[in-house]
Amino acid sequence: MDRTERTERTPKQDRSRATRQRLLEAAVSCLAEHGWAGSTVSVVAERAGVSRGAAQHHFPTREDLFTAAVEYVAEERSTALRALFPQGATGDRRAVVTALVDLYTGPLFRAALHLWVAASNEDQLRPRVTELEAHVGRETHRIAVDLLGADESTPGVRETVQGLLDMSRGLGLANLLTNDTARRERVVAQWATLLDQTLG
Amino acid sequence: MDRTERTERTPKQDRSRATRQRLLEAAVSCLAEHGWAGSTVSVVAERAGVSRGAAQHHFPTREDLFTAAVEYVAEERSTALRALFPQGATGDRRAVVTALVDLYTGPLFRAALHLWVAASNEDQLRPRVTELEAHVGRETHRIAVDLLGADESTPGVRETVQGLLDMSRGLGLANLLTNDTARRERVVAQWATLLDQTLG
Numbered sequence: 001m002d003r004t005e006r007t008e009r010t011p012k013q014d015r016s017r018a019t020r021q022r023l024l025e026a027a028v029s030c031l032a033e034h035g036w037a038g039s040t041v042s043v044v045a046e047r048a049g050v051s052r053g054a055a056q057h058h059f060p061t062r063e064d065l066f067t068a069a070v071e072y073v074a075e076e077r078s079t080a081l082r083a084l085f086p087q088g089a090t091g092d093r094r095a096v097v098t099a100l101v102d103l104y105t106g107p108l109f110r111a112a113l114h115l116w117v118a119a120s121n122e123d124q125l126r127p128r129v130t131e132l133e134a135h136v137g138r139e140t141h142r143i144a145v146d147l148l149g150a151d152e153s154t155p156g157v158r159e160t161v162q163g164l165l166d167m168s169r170g171l172g173l174a175n176l177l178t179n180d181t182a183r184r185e186r187v188v189a190q191w192a193t194l195l196d197q198t199l200g
Numbered sequence: 201m202d203r204t205e206r207t208e209r210t211p212k213q214d215r216s217r218a219t220r221q222r223l224l225e226a227a228v229s230c231l232a233e234h235g236w237a238g239s240t241v242s243v244v245a246e247r248a249g250v251s252r253g254a255a256q257h258h259f260p261t262r263e264d265l266f267t268a269a270v271e272y273v274a275e276e277r278s279t280a281l282r283a284l285f286p287q288g289a290t291g292d293r294r295a296v297v298t299a300l301v302d303l304y305t306g307p308l309f310r311a312a313l314h315l316w317v318a319a320s321n322e323d324q325l326r327p328r329v330t331e332l333e334a335h336v337g338r339e340t341h342r343i344a345v346d347l348l349g350a351d352e353s354t355p356g357v358r359e360t361v362q363g364l365l366d367m368s369r370g371l372g373l374a375n376l377l378t379n380d381t382a383r384r385e386r387v388v389a390q391w392a393t394l395l396d397q398t399l400g
Contacts, residue, residue: 170370
């Protein structure tokens with residue numbers, strides 16, 4: 001946002017924006033810790049220190065709140081990932097692979113996982129989450145191609161990058177119940193080498 | 201089981217075994233369709249056409265029933281995977297990679313995923329599921345190494361196979377909300393080629 005925009009915002013708008021952000025962050029940690037069954041608008045409002053009415057003003061339904069929350073944090077993480085490599089395509093592919101895999105461990109992946117699993121059984125949630133997932137997936141793929149300096153016009157390169165992101169998702173899942181860090185680092189080191197050879 | 205063992209089994213034992221198996225299969229489909237929150241011993245007993253008392257005789261707790269169910273089906277699938285390649289190590293690595301990835305799509309993976317996610321929030325379930333997961337993971341890794349004819353004494357080979365199984369898990373997750381078959385086949389084809397080059 002540039003300076004002109006900021007001076008045009010009223011204190012009330014700023015407060016509203018801050019409230020929305022607190023709700024979204026509380027929703028993600030709630031989903032990561034308690035799962036879908038334990039995550040209601042009331043629980044999140046209390047956690048965020050916001051009244052139930054104010055929460056419902058921002059997010060009329062539970063589905064609105066949780067899909068917005070996962071999208072918000074996914075965008076924050078994409079921004080953080082790009083900020084790690086401000087020059088874009090880098091020679092250090094191992095560092096890029098490590099940073100990409102890191103997107104899939106920690107609370108955002110955990111929250112997203114709860115949302116996916118809930119959506120697989122809840123008809124109201126499924127279309128929203130499927131659309132969100134497609135959006136986040138495309139964006140992550142675009143960033144990965146860019147940072148790896150991958151040339152998708154070469155046959156097989158697109159699928160190589162997709163497979164890397166599938167592997168990252170699987171590594172995130174492997175980290176759900178136990179701390180899988182040591183094993184994950186060895187797998188990432190090996191596949192970063194293979195990827196480097198393949199992408200040339 | 202050999203013929204001698206079979207003749208020593210009484211009809212009562214056979215019935216008990218059949219009841220147990222019906223309960224385990226009903227538990228897996230229940231978990232895949234309704235998730236942990238919708239899966240109780242009563243619901244499974246009804247689905248299997250077994251009285252609640254008989255179900256509780258076999259499985260005193262919900263945790264007993266569902267961890268046994270996921271383990272049972274995982275073993276069935278390992279057996280089926282080995283049966284696909286009765287000669288063991290095969291020249292056709294792409295066929296092996298496809299068969300391995302297939303283990304992670306469909307109702308078993310879906311049921312296991314519900315169990316993992318529930319276990320991440322339920323203290324009673326977590327140690328059982330973590331132990332089960334370690335057991336199934338080791339067994340799958342052993343089968344994969346064997347069928348791929350991979351030599352784990354060569355540096356990097358162990359991590360290459362692990363990464364393949366992580367990718368398979370990620371591909372299973374990508375198939376949860378939408379039918380991802382077409383994309384998955386392209387990724388598997390490409391990664392099977394990479395694997396073939398790496399394993400030599």
